[in-house]
Amino acid sequence: MNPSATWHPVTPSSEVRAGANIVAGFAQGQELALWRAADGSLQAWENRCPHRSVRFTLGQVTGGDRLACAYHGWQYEAGSGACVRIPAHPAMPAPRNVCAKTFATADAAGMLWVRLAADGAEAPPELADAVPAGWHLARTLTLRVAAPEVRAALAPHGFASTGTPDAWQGTLGESPVAALLLDAQPQLSFLHLWTDAAPGSDAMARVHRAARQLRSDIEAAASH
Amino acid sequence: MTVQLYDYPLSGNCFKVRQMLLWLGVDHASVPVDFHPGREHKSARFLEQVNPLGQLPVIDDEGFVLRDAQAILVYLASRYDDARQRWYPADPKLRGQVAMWLAMADEITRTASAARLHDALGYTHLDIEACRRGARAAFRVLDDHLAEQHAATGLRWLVAAHEPTIADLACFPYVALAGEGGISLDEFPALRRWVWDFRHLPGFVGMSGIFPAGPA
Amino acid sequence: MPFVTDDPNMLDDWLVVGPASGLPRTTRLLGETLHLHTDADGTPHALLGNDALTVQSRYGFLWVCPSGRPARPLFAFPEYDEPGRRIVDCGGLGVAVSGLRVIENFLDMAHFPFVHPDYLGKVPHTEVAKYNVEVDAATDEIWATDCRFWQPRASAAHDTGSEVFYKYRVMQPFSAMLYKSSHRPDKLDAIGLFLQPVDDEHVIAHTLLAYFDDVSTDAELIAFQHTIFGQDKPILENHAFKRMPLEGRAETPTRGDTTSVTYRRWLRERGMHFGTARAAA
Numbered sequence: 156m157n158p159s160a161t162w163h164p165v166t167p168s169s170e171v172r173a174g175a176n177i178v179a180g181f182a183q184g185q186e187l188a189l190w191r192a193a194d195g196s197l198q199a200w201e202n203r204c205p206h207r208s209v210r211f212t213l214g215q216v217t218g219g220d221r222l223a224c225a226y227h228g229w230q231y232e233a234g235s236g237a238c239v240r241i242p243a244h245p246a247m248p249a250p251r252n253v254c255a256k257t258f259a260t261a262d263a264a265g266m267l268w269v270r271l272a273a274d275g276a277e278a279p280p281e282l283a284d285a286v287p288a289g290w291h292l293a294r295t296l297t298l299r300v301a302a303p304e305v306r307a308a309l310a311p312h313g314f315a316s317t318g319t320p321d322a323w324q325g326t327l328g329e330s331p332v333a334a335l336l337l338d339a340q341p342q343l344s345f346l347h348l349w350t351d352a353a354p355g356s357d358a359m360a361r362v363h364r365a366a367r368q369l370r371s372d373i374e375a376a377a378s379h
Numbered sequence: 380m381t382v383q384l385y386d387y388p389l390s391g392n393c394f395k396v397r398q399m400l401l402w403l404g405v406d407h408a409s410v411p412v413d414f415h416p417g418r419e420h421k422s423a424r425f426l427e428q429v430n431p432l433g434q435l436p437v438i439d440d441e442g443f444v445l446r447d448a449q450a451i452l453v454y455l456a457s458r459y460d461d462a463r464q465r466w467y468p469a470d471p472k473l474r475g476q477v478a479m480w481l482a483m484a485d486e487i488t489r490t491a492s493a494a495r496l497h498d499a500l501g502y503t504h505l506d507i508e509a510c511r512r513g514a515r516a517a518f519r520v521l522d523d524h525l526a527e528q529h530a531a532t533g534l535r536w537l538v539a540a541h542e543p544t545i546a547d548l549a550c551f552p553y554v555a556l557a558g559e560g561g562i563s564l565d566e567f568p569a570l571r572r573w574v575w576d577f578r579h580l581p582g583f584v585g586m587s588g589i590f591p592a593g594p595a
Numbered sequence: 596m597p598f599v600t601d602d603p604n605m606l607d608d609w610l611v612v613g614p615a616s617g618l619p620r621t622t623r624l625l626g627e628t629l630h631l632h633t634d635a636d637g638t639p640h641a642l643l644g645n646d647a648l649t650v651q652s653r654y655g656f657l658w659v660c661p662s663g664r665p666a667r668p669l670f671a672f673p674e675y676d677e678p679g680r681r682i683v684d685c686g687g688l689g690v691a692v693s694g695l696r697v698i699e700n701f702l703d704m705a706h707f708p709f710v711h712p713d714y715l716g717k718v719p720h721t722e723v724a725k726y727n728v729e730v731d732a733a734t735d736e737i738w739a740t741d742c743r744f745w746q747p748r749a750s751a752a753h754d755t756g757s758e759v760f761y762k763y764r765v766m767q768p769f770s771a772m773l774y775k776s777s778h779r780p781d782k783l784d785a786i787g788l789f790l791q792p793v794d795d796e797h798v799i800a801h802t803l804l805a806y807f808d809d810v811s812t813d814a815e816l817i818a819f820q821h822t823i824f825g826q827d828k829p830i831l832e833n834h835a836f837k838r839m840p841l842e843g844r845a846e847t848p849t850r851g852d853t854t855s856v857t858y859r860r861w862l863r864e865r866g867m868h869f870g871t872a873r874a875a876a
Contacts, residue, residue: 166568176575181565186835203835205847207699210833215593225590226830228709228721242721243705243851253847294526297566343566355531363527388822411814415821416614416686419814499689499828501799503621558832561691587825593709593718 161275162261162268162282164321164335164347165189167292171197171267174219179212181339185271187258188212192233193219199269200236201256204229211255222255231255265292266335266347285322286333286349293332293348293362298370300377302338305346308373309334327369328352328361382407382455383439385429387414389499391492391552392448393436394586399452399548402466402582403459415500449481452545465542476538480546483517490514491553494560507561514562518554518570526569535576543580551577555589597643598661599626599794602869604768607666609651609658611770611789611801612641614684616655623793624659631657655684656789656801670736670766674785674805683813685802685820687791692831693870694769694790694798695839695862700827701771701788702763702854704744710826713747717756720745723851730861737765737861739854763854768867769798777807784808786820795870796837800824838872845872 163182166189171178173191179202180187186202188211202210204224213225221230221239230240236255241247261268261278264286268278298305306321314325314334321336330352337345348366352358382400386393386409400407412435413419421433430437430446437446438454445451456467468474490513496502497510521537529535537546555574557564564571578585578592585591598606605625612622612629618639619632630642631650641650641659649660654675674680690697700706705723707716726742742761762774762783769790774783784806791799802820840846841863848856862871 170568170572176572176579178568178575179565179571201835205845206849207696207846208835209830210835213590213829213833217593223593225709227703227705228718241849242708242718243723243849245722247850250847250849292530294530295568297522297568299566340565345568354533359531360527363523363530367523386818388818389825411812411818413814413817415688415817416684417813417817498691501687501689559691559828587822588829590829593712 161270161272162278163271164266164285164337164345165199165269166267167295167347168262168265168267169292174216177212177214177216177222179210180267180269181337181343181345182269182271183338184340186210187269188214188222189267189269190216190222192216196233197260197262197267198222198233198236199258199260199267200231201258203256204231205238205253205255229253265349281319285317285319285335287351290333290349290351291354291359293327293350293352293359293366296346296348296366296370297339298344298346298373299342300344300373301342302336302344304377305336305344305373308376309336312369312372328358328363328365330358330362332362382441383410384408385410385412385420385435385437385439387412387420387435388587390414390435391556391586392434392488394552394589395448395548396436396438396451396455397586398584399455399466399545401584403455405455405459449484449545449549452549453481456545465540466545466548468538468540468544473538473540473544477544477546480537481549483521484546484549486517487514487550487553490517491557491560491562494562495553495556496560498561499559511560511562514557514560518557518562518564518567521550521554521573522567522570525573529569535573537573543577547573547577552586552589559588597627597646598624600869602867603662603666604865604867605792605869606662607660607664608767609660609665609669611791612650612657612659613687613791613799613801614655615639615652615657622791622799625661625792626794629659654787654803655682656803670734670770672772672785672787672805677805679807680785680805681808683804683806683816685804685817687799687801688821688824688828689793689797689799690828690831691797691837692834693796693838694792695867695870696834696837697790697798697800697831698765698769698771698788699839699855699858700831701773702739702765702858703852704742704761705851706830707744707746710830711823714823714826715746716744717747720747720756725850726853728853728857730857734766737763737854737857739763739857765858765861768862768865768870778810779807782807792869836872838870840872841867842873 165180171189171191173195174193178189180189188200188202190198209226215223217223220233223230228242232239236257238253239249259270263282309323314323323334330350333349335347339345350362384407460466490510493505494510497505497507536543538544621630633639639650639652641648649663708718708721728739740762743758746759747756764772771788773786777784787803789801
């Protein structure tokens, strides 16, 4: 069993900015809140505050290394996910047993990867080869189709599976493309498309048009 | 100089005008309209004296009365924006793009706002599935545009400029409120990023249902 | 068999189905569509298909007992008929979450500085002082008293404010009341929240004011209530699970959550299962 099968490419690395934003992520139906502390360290937490289960993605990164829930302002620290402050009781030491559920993360090949299993293999070195060096992100394409159906459709569209599961190589609009597939939700898949076409070039514009056509084709086929 | 605004707190279209006035530094006075449950905007008096279409927002700028959120944004930005004209740029191509996205804002109102009226305000006569389908189609166009433009140019607003324009403000609220109409933004990552970026603009105050960025 | 639940807490109680005016109309209750109308003499009727349901008109609303065997009378609301009070129906707003979470939010003060900044609270005035919660043995209603919270003054430009005193009351799993100081020094304004249970994960939230206020217009009062409720809505609709867990350790209360802890225990003790999550933590 290839250990990299358990690492999900949830979003391009550049989407999650240090100490700034919280991005919603998805992997096999698990909802994630993705953020970085001010020092750049990546956090992938279950998108649910342990107090009253409100989604962390409504909250804010605060103090550089904490995520504050939007509901009651409870603050959780980067790394451990432990609750460190409850504003309703500012003088009280934070409760020891209140913790965000954290997942292991990896930053490789310009992508953020998340492992859902609590115990599992470390991020394998092959993840770094999932996207050829020097390539550019064309876009993340989302398809209203289950991941197995996307996989089945990629080969007929000229994509070949590489050594890394769910990493595919092919051509869109005459440019070579690396496509990383994310099984996001039962009827939702993400395809992160990387290409050697330069940003702003006609070649990149053709990749974009071909990507939309690929999406149309796969969704139309899936609905029959 | 104070602009009167016929206003309702849960209206995204009214929010557009409140936020624009704030960004332009123009004082306003809200005239509360009992949109729900009173349906005051459909009363004979309102139709005769304020807006024959029975809609909000309407402004009265010292006797100059204008309806329609997008038209109001054009007027306010044209009259009160500083010399840079960043909100409604004069360049013909940019202005054409702004107009294109203002038309999209109408489509968003027709679909996503209608879905929210159905779910939140009990407008059960609306075809909710058609509204949601239409909203998803419009959001996909927006998401494609934002994703492709960002990859090509690094720009992150609707119009190919370095700062947001009234095009972004016009399209923003009912996208941000889409969940209240049962439309998920999960499948639109570029649109979600745009919503986050817009909420974090300096001076963004939001509305009930859209949180402003809190203190860091 | 009709209705999406067999929970007697719902079937044997009086459930609000909207205002007593604006008839005839249809509405949704416990997964079914009801037809509401009145006779010429004002007698209300509620029909599920061809079956007439037990219905009464009270406090400006219609209330239906789905089983026809109400376990108790509708709760008392003495402020409704009190001379000098102004009664304002702020309308029904749909919310996509279990009504139990809506009531719990209504009872909570700790969220004021975060969800209602510059209106009901403001950072850094976030502390929730200890308050008192009891279940009234005679009525089986929950009362939270001695509640107080720092509220900013109307002008957001200055960090000034004062303590406002609150009382809370839970009459039914889906009905609660909030009392706060009014324009009259000896009287409290009352805000009633009556939730119409559409199904386990959807309600229509009806808010009724019984205020001492001769100054504000209806539109102003309604605008304020909708401003506040509209701020709660994205929170309520973004619980990772919509139904309230009454067991397990998925959710952890803190000391300031006394009313909500009491409310959840009170629901457990009466065997509530409508609107609850029964999966393990």
